[in-house]
Amino acid sequence: MKKTRVVxxxxxxxxEEPVIYRLIKDHDLMVNILRATIDPGKQGRMVVELSGExxxxxxxxxxxxxxxxxxxxxSREIQHLGESCTSCTACVPICPTGSFExxxxxxxxxxxxxxxxxxxxxxxxxxxxxxxxxLE
Amino acid sequence: MSKKSxxxxxxxxRSGTVAVFTAEEVIDLVRKKGLKxxxxxxxxxxxxxxxxxxxxxxxxxxxxxxxxxxxxGGWITLNGVPAYAGLAAAxxxxxxTAIPDGDPRNNNGRPGKFRYGGxxxxxxxxxxxxxxxxxxxxxxxxxxxxxxxxxxxFDDMNEAFLFNPRNCxxxxxxxxxxxxRPIHTYMGLLKPNLGNANFCSAGQLSxxxxxxxxxxxxxxxxxxxxxxQGYVAWNGTQHNPEAPRLxxxxxxxxxxxxxxxxxxxxxxxxxxxxxxxTGYGVSLSLAVGVPIPIIDEAMMESVSVSDEDLVxxxxxxxxxxxxxxxxxxxxxxxxxxxxxxxIELRGKQVPTGCFSSYAKAREVAxxxxxxxxxxxxxxxxxxxxxxxAKEGLP
Numbered sequence: 001m002k003k004t005r006v007v008x009x010x011x012x013x014x015x016e017e018p019v020i021y022r023l024i025k026d027h028d029l030m031v032n033i034l035r036a037t038i039d040p041g042k043q044g045r046m047v048v049e050l051s052g053e054x055x056x057x058x059x060x061x062x063x064x065x066x067x068x069x070x071x072x073x074x075s076r077e078i079q080h081l082g083e084s085c086t087s088c089t090a091c092v093p094i095c096p097t098g099s100f101e102x103x104x105x106x107x108x109x110x111x112x113x114x115x116x117x118x119x120x121x122x123x124x125x126x127x128x129x130x131x132x133x134x135l136e
Numbered sequence: 137m138s139k140k141s142x143x144x145x146x147x148x149x150r151s152g153t154v155a156v157f158t159a160e161e162v163i164d165l166v167r168k169k170g171l172k173x174x175x176x177x178x179x180x181x182x183x184x185x186x187x188x189x190x191x192x193x194x195x196x197x198x199x200x201x202x203x204x205x206x207x208x209g210g211w212i213t214l215n216g217v218p219a220y221a222g223l224a225a226a227x228x229x230x231x232x233t234a235i236p237d238g239d240p241r242n243n244n245g246r247p248g249k250f251r252y253g254g255x256x257x258x259x260x261x262x263x264x265x266x267x268x269x270x271x272x273x274x275x276x277x278x279x280x281x282x283x284x285x286x287x288x289x290f291d292d293m294n295e296a297f298l299f300n301p302r303n304c305x306x307x308x309x310x311x312x313x314x315x316x317r318p319i320h321t322y323m324g325l326l327k328p329n330l331g332n333a334n335f336c337s338a339g340q341l342s343x344x345x346x347x348x349x350x351x352x353x354x355x356x357x358x359x360x361x362x363x364x365q366g367y368v369a370w371n372g373t374q375h376n377p378e379a380p381r382l383x384x385x386x387x388x389x390x391x392x393x394x395x396x397x398x399x400x401x402x403x404x405x406x407x408x409x410x411x412x413x414t415g416y417g418v419s420l421s422l423a424v425g426v427p428i429p430i431i432d433e434a435m436m437e438s439v440s441v442s443d444e445d446l447v448x449x450x451x452x453x454x455x456x457x458x459x460x461x462x463x464x465x466x467x468x469x470x471x472x473x474x475x476x477x478x479i480e481l482r483g484k485q486v487p488t489g490c491f492s493s494y495a496k497a498r499e500v501a502x503x504x505x506x507x508x509x510x511x512x513x514x515x516x517x518x519x520x521x522x523x524x525a526k527e528g529l530p
Binding site (some may be wrong): 086087088089090091092093094102104106107108109124125127128129 | 186187188247249251324325327331332333334409411412413414415419421475477487488489490491492493494495496498
């Protein structure tokens with residue numbers, strides 16, 4: 001079993017494609033939708049966690065690419081700019097998945113990208129602009 | 137124990153024999169060695185804080201061009217941010233919260249981002265960058281020039297000094313939201329129904345919490361300010377020594393404040409940062425470190441108070457704070473509880489966040505300790521006490 005979190009970007013003409021159905025039915029994957037914005041006629045984005053056999057995952061990615069859906073790893077989305085961060089902790093209670101961890105001996109805040117679902121809640125909360133989003 | 141004078145301590149600084157501890161280190165020292173012995177062994181305790189404070193700004197005196205211009209009574213912006221020009225021909229004041237005209241502000245419930253303002257102008261100058269000055273004036277016989285547009289930096293200014301009417305708030309509210317919608321405040325985003333609790337103090341490292349009755353911190357006290365040496369110029373605005381206090385002397389809510397002044401040209405972007413509060417505005421975060429001379433045992437007792445023995449009031453920012461209606465205070469918590477990551481309120485575990493960086497406050501206190509040990513920072517006696525200090529004397 002392999003688990004991976006990816007961002008799916010749908011071009012406007014593909015938002016009506018039943019992509020999730022295909023991933024489950026044809027590719028035997030478990031799909032956990034972490035976040036989604038899909039509007040008819042507009043570009044859509046979906047953060048999903050895909051779990052399945054290694055042998056199922058790569059044909060599934062091929063299917064997505066063939067369909068015109070861009071697949072990107074989630075970790076590339078949100079970046080914590082350590083240089084700008086002062087470890088004030090304002091982001092800590094705001095993140096719904098607990099991606100910001102406070103080390104209570106050094107009092108430094110670190111970012112655990114494995115937990116991040118790119119909900120972007122932290123973006124407006126960081127007064128130092130220490131969180132960068134590569135896709136918006 | 138015999139009392140130690142500032143002069144004795146400064147002599148030790150000069151001879152390189154001074155014993156300096158941070159306000160955090162000294163807590164353990166007193167626990168281990170006891171008050172008497174610790175007071176004998178320690179000469180100076182360094183405090184520190186790094187936190188946003190809106191009541192900040194800087195005075196600039198801009199060098200005159202060949203044909204002189206009277207900015208006073210005129211109009212001036214720096215990178216589009218309006219500055220105050222109601223002074224003499226070349227003096228202006230840039231407030232941290234000033235924002236460019238036409239900048240997207242809060243609108244129809246949409247929170248503004250406030251990406252650029254006075255604090256950013258100050259930060260850029262401190263980082264050695266130039267900003268665009270644009271000015272108009274009415275012109276006089278002695279100052280004929282009526283407009284000016286030029287890129288300027290510190291080299292184009294005779295003086296540039298930070299002058300903050302209020303810093304180092306001695307304690308502050310813990311902000312929560314009892315309503316059913318999220319609110320944007322100067323204490324950050326407060327999620328509905330007690331979704332989070334935000335606080336803003338360095339607690340056991342905070343300068344005025346370690347000298348609760350202002351026995352050693354007063355007008356004229358030399359401090360570490362934004363990377364340079366600065367001074368306490370006056371009590372800060374809203375200074376309220378009458379706030380209710382715990383038995384250990386520390387206030388249970390916002391109390392004393394300091395007006396600080398320092399040479400901006402010597403400050404560093406490491407210790408001075410512009411910040412943007414979504415839905416509220418621009419502000420300036422600043423490192424302040426104040427050394428506390430251990431003049432007697434009572435002073436040692438004050439500086440060794442820990443987060444377990446410091447409390448802050450919990451205030452609802454959805455109703456009581458903005459309107460003055462409803463419950464004034466929802467409770468009181470210790471800083472140790474706030475730092476643990478959550479507090480219990482109305483039967484709920486509420487996660488906590490802070491705007492004052494404890495990691496940076498520690499760095500400030502450690503830095504100040506180093507420069508005092510190196511003999512690069514000597515202590516001062518206040519020229520005059522802050523209001524309220526007399527009542528606190530034992």
